[in-house]
Amino acid sequence: MRFDIITLFPELFAPFLASGVTRRAYASGQVQVQLWNPRDYAEGMYRRVDDRPFGGGPGMVMLAEPLARCLAAIRAARHEEEGARAPVVLFSPIGKPLNQAQVEHWAASSGAILLCGRYEGIDQRFIDAHVDVQISLGDFVLSGGEIAAMALLDAVARLQPGVLHDAQSHECDSFSQALDGLLDCPHYTRPEAWAGRTVPAVLLSGHHAEIERWRRTQRLSLTARHRPDLIAAARAAGRLSAADEAVLAKNQQENAADLL
Known part of the structure; x- marks a missing residue:
């Protein structure tokens, strides 16, 4: 299975993917992880990926256009056919709380595109146009979706055959x-x-x-x-x-x- 992760901080994932028992799943290719920085798809000298919210208020909002270009590049790299596209998952407070049943569903899937939000959030127009599933870790707020993405990856990776020392460990x-x-x-x-x-x-x-x-x-x-x-x-x-x-x-x- 393959997980493509859209994140402004891909460096956060390097130690995670190389540590612990679940590293076997990534090293063997059972769980493939590709990191994508939307800043690489932003325009202008400063490669801006955020701007002030319309209507005023604190914080910044992630721009839709760099995310759309990044997503298009991911779909091209995955060589997806129409009707067989990987779902786009956003980690969000309005999503259903992640549980073991969902983890088992993702562990048996072919993967997904994980979108890690930052700042005050993502332009709603991108969410409406491209996000298929929203997931929450619970009723609290993180500074970004990266920790949530790692939680899902870790839970999925440990269910892959041969990752745990005892194949029946996760059954208990x-x-x-x-x-x-x-x-x-x-x-x-x-x-x-x-x-x-x-x-x-x-x-x-x-x-x-x-x-x-x-x-x-x-x-x-x-x-x-x-x-x-x-x-x-x-x-x-x-x-x-x-x-x-x-x-x-x-x-x-x-x-x-x-x-x-």
């Missing part, structure tokens, strides 16, 4: 379908005792069925406590068994007793 991640969309359970490693705290005995028992039951119980309990919306979604999708519901009912009773 929080929010994954293999965990029915629940949060993952706590994890422990050596030493068995640390700072007066010990590893749960069941994890040292070697009894795999009991260990899996403990992990499922922990996932249910943690999710119910911290993200009850995920429990509701799993229940609505028919992913919770009678045993799961018994665990949740017991937790609810214990929590109610603690409040008395």
